[in-house]
Amino acid sequence: MNIQIQPELEKIIQDQIATGRYANAEDVISKALKLLLEWEKGYQDWVDETRDKVNIAIEQLDRGEGIEGDIVIEQLRDKLRQARDVQG
Template sequence: MNIQLKPEHEQFIQSRIANGRYENADDVIALALKLLEEWEKGYQDWEEETRKKIAVGLDQIERGEVLDGEVVIARLEKKLRQARGSQE
Protein backbone atom coordinates (compact mmCIF):
# COMPACT_ATOMS: atom_id res chain seq x y z
CA MET A 1 0.00 0.00 0.00
CA ASN A 2 1.22 3.45 -0.85
CA ILE A 3 -0.19 6.46 1.00
CA GLN A 4 0.41 10.18 0.86
CA LEU A 5 0.55 12.02 4.17
CA LYS A 6 -0.31 15.61 4.87
CA PRO A 7 2.84 17.64 5.57
CA GLU A 8 1.91 18.12 9.24
CA HIS A 9 1.47 14.36 9.70
CA GLU A 10 4.78 13.64 8.03
CA GLN A 11 6.45 16.24 10.24
CA PHE A 12 4.88 14.66 13.32
CA ILE A 13 6.21 11.23 12.35
CA GLN A 14 9.66 12.60 11.57
CA SER A 15 9.81 14.37 14.93
CA ARG A 16 9.02 11.11 16.74
CA ILE A 17 11.79 9.34 14.85
CA ALA A 18 14.22 12.21 15.46
CA ASN A 19 13.70 12.18 19.23
CA GLY A 20 14.46 8.47 19.30
CA ARG A 21 11.09 7.16 20.38
CA TYR A 22 10.67 5.17 17.18
CA GLU A 23 13.08 3.69 14.68
CA ASN A 24 11.06 4.39 11.55
CA ALA A 25 7.76 5.60 10.14
CA ASP A 26 6.32 2.08 10.11
CA ASP A 27 6.69 1.87 13.90
CA VAL A 28 4.87 5.19 14.39
CA ILE A 29 2.05 4.27 12.04
CA ALA A 30 1.71 0.75 13.49
CA LEU A 31 1.24 2.18 16.98
CA ALA A 32 -1.19 4.82 15.71
CA LEU A 33 -3.30 2.14 14.06
CA LYS A 34 -3.20 -0.03 17.17
CA LEU A 35 -4.40 2.90 19.30
CA LEU A 36 -7.15 3.68 16.78
CA GLU A 37 -8.30 0.07 16.90
CA GLU A 38 -8.38 0.14 20.72
CA TRP A 39 -10.27 3.44 20.72
CA GLU A 40 -12.85 2.12 18.26
CA LYS A 41 -13.34 -1.03 20.36
CA GLY A 42 -13.88 1.14 23.44
CA TYR A 43 -16.35 3.29 21.54
CA GLN A 44 -18.26 0.22 20.34
CA ASP A 45 -18.42 -1.10 23.91
CA TRP A 46 -19.68 2.28 25.15
CA GLU A 47 -22.26 2.43 22.36
CA GLU A 48 -23.53 -1.09 23.16
CA GLU A 49 -23.75 -0.31 26.88
CA THR A 50 -25.60 2.95 26.16
CA ARG A 51 -28.11 1.13 23.95
CA LYS A 52 -28.76 -1.34 26.78
CA LYS A 53 -29.29 1.50 29.27
CA ILE A 54 -31.69 3.24 26.90
CA ALA A 55 -33.65 0.01 26.44
CA VAL A 56 -33.93 -0.37 30.24
CA GLY A 57 -35.09 3.24 30.53
CA LEU A 58 -37.69 2.81 27.81
CA ASP A 59 -38.99 -0.34 29.51
CA GLN A 60 -39.26 1.58 32.79
CA ILE A 61 -41.19 4.34 31.05
CA GLU A 62 -43.61 1.81 29.55
CA ARG A 63 -44.22 0.37 33.04
CA GLY A 64 -44.79 3.86 34.42
CA GLU A 65 -41.65 3.80 36.55
CA VAL A 66 -40.80 7.45 36.04
CA LEU A 67 -40.33 10.56 38.12
CA ASP A 68 -41.77 13.94 37.41
CA GLY A 69 -39.17 16.29 35.94
CA GLU A 70 -39.73 18.85 38.68
CA VAL A 71 -39.05 16.21 41.32
CA VAL A 72 -35.78 15.27 39.65
CA ILE A 73 -34.68 18.90 39.39
CA ALA A 74 -35.56 19.52 43.04
CA ARG A 75 -33.50 16.49 44.11
CA LEU A 76 -30.54 17.60 42.03
CA GLU A 77 -30.72 21.12 43.45
CA LYS A 78 -30.81 19.71 46.98
CA LYS A 79 -27.74 17.55 46.29
CA LEU A 80 -25.94 20.56 44.84
CA ARG A 81 -26.73 22.68 47.90
CA GLN A 82 -25.54 19.88 50.19
CA ALA A 83 -22.31 19.47 48.19
CA ARG A 84 -21.65 23.20 48.36
CA GLY A 85 -22.34 23.20 52.10
CA SER A 86 -19.87 20.39 52.76
CA GLN A 87 -17.11 22.24 50.89
CA GLU A 88 -17.27 25.32 53.07
Protein backbone atom coordinates in the same frame (compact mmCIF):
# COMPACT_ATOMS: atom_id res chain seq x y z
CA MET B 1 1.90 0.03 0.17
CA ASN B 2 2.77 3.56 -0.74
CA ILE B 3 0.79 6.43 0.80
CA GLN B 4 0.99 10.19 0.78
CA ILE B 5 0.69 12.02 4.09
CA GLN B 6 -0.25 15.64 4.64
CA PRO B 7 2.69 17.80 5.78
CA GLU B 8 1.18 18.43 9.23
CA LEU B 9 0.81 14.69 9.81
CA GLU B 10 4.31 14.05 8.55
CA LYS B 11 5.58 16.58 11.10
CA ILE B 12 3.75 14.71 13.88
CA ILE B 13 5.38 11.47 12.75
CA GLN B 14 8.83 13.08 12.61
CA ASP B 15 8.32 14.62 16.06
CA GLN B 16 7.44 11.19 17.47
CA ILE B 17 10.54 9.64 15.90
CA ALA B 18 12.63 12.48 17.37
CA THR B 19 11.50 11.52 20.89
CA GLY B 20 13.35 8.22 20.47
CA ARG B 21 10.27 6.15 21.27
CA TYR B 22 9.91 5.06 17.66
CA ALA B 23 12.57 3.94 15.21
CA ASN B 24 10.79 4.99 12.04
CA ALA B 25 7.55 6.20 10.47
CA GLU B 26 6.20 2.66 10.17
CA ASP B 27 6.46 2.21 13.96
CA VAL B 28 4.59 5.47 14.57
CA ILE B 29 1.82 4.65 12.12
CA SER B 30 1.53 1.09 13.43
CA LYS B 31 1.08 2.38 16.99
CA ALA B 32 -1.44 4.98 15.82
CA LEU B 33 -3.51 2.33 14.02
CA LYS B 34 -3.47 0.02 17.05
CA LEU B 35 -4.66 2.90 19.23
CA LEU B 36 -7.39 3.68 16.69
CA LEU B 37 -8.65 0.10 16.85
CA GLU B 38 -8.64 0.19 20.67
CA TRP B 39 -10.52 3.50 20.67
CA GLU B 40 -13.10 2.21 18.19
CA LYS B 41 -13.69 -0.91 20.29
CA GLY B 42 -14.08 1.20 23.42
CA TYR B 43 -16.44 3.55 21.63
CA GLN B 44 -18.54 0.68 20.31
CA ASP B 45 -18.69 -0.83 23.81
CA TRP B 46 -19.90 2.55 25.12
CA VAL B 47 -22.55 2.76 22.39
CA ASP B 48 -23.78 -0.76 23.16
CA GLU B 49 -23.87 -0.07 26.91
CA THR B 50 -25.71 3.22 26.39
CA ARG B 51 -28.23 1.57 24.07
CA ASP B 52 -28.89 -1.11 26.71
CA LYS B 53 -29.41 1.53 29.40
CA VAL B 54 -31.80 3.50 27.20
CA ASN B 55 -33.80 0.36 26.46
CA ILE B 56 -34.04 -0.42 30.18
CA ALA B 57 -35.16 3.16 30.88
CA ILE B 58 -37.84 2.96 28.17
CA GLU B 59 -39.14 -0.28 29.67
CA GLN B 60 -39.24 1.35 33.12
CA LEU B 61 -41.14 4.33 31.76
CA ASP B 62 -43.58 2.02 30.00
CA ARG B 63 -44.24 0.37 33.38
CA GLY B 64 -44.86 3.79 34.97
CA GLU B 65 -41.64 3.76 36.96
CA GLY B 66 -40.50 7.19 35.83
CA ILE B 67 -39.77 10.19 38.06
CA GLU B 68 -41.38 13.59 37.49
CA GLY B 69 -39.04 16.09 35.89
CA ASP B 70 -39.26 18.65 38.71
CA ILE B 71 -38.26 15.99 41.24
CA VAL B 72 -35.23 15.04 39.14
CA ILE B 73 -34.21 18.69 38.83
CA GLU B 74 -34.46 19.19 42.60
CA GLN B 75 -32.39 16.05 43.20
CA LEU B 76 -29.71 17.37 40.83
CA ARG B 77 -29.71 20.74 42.57
CA ASP B 78 -29.25 18.99 45.92
CA LYS B 79 -26.29 17.03 44.55
CA LEU B 80 -24.73 20.22 43.19
CA ARG B 81 -25.19 21.96 46.54
CA GLN B 82 -23.58 19.04 48.34
CA ALA B 83 -20.65 19.02 45.93
CA ARG B 84 -20.19 22.76 46.33
CA ASP B 85 -20.31 22.41 50.16
CA VAL B 86 -17.65 19.68 50.07
CA GLN B 87 -15.35 21.87 47.96
CA GLY B 88 -16.21 24.91 50.07
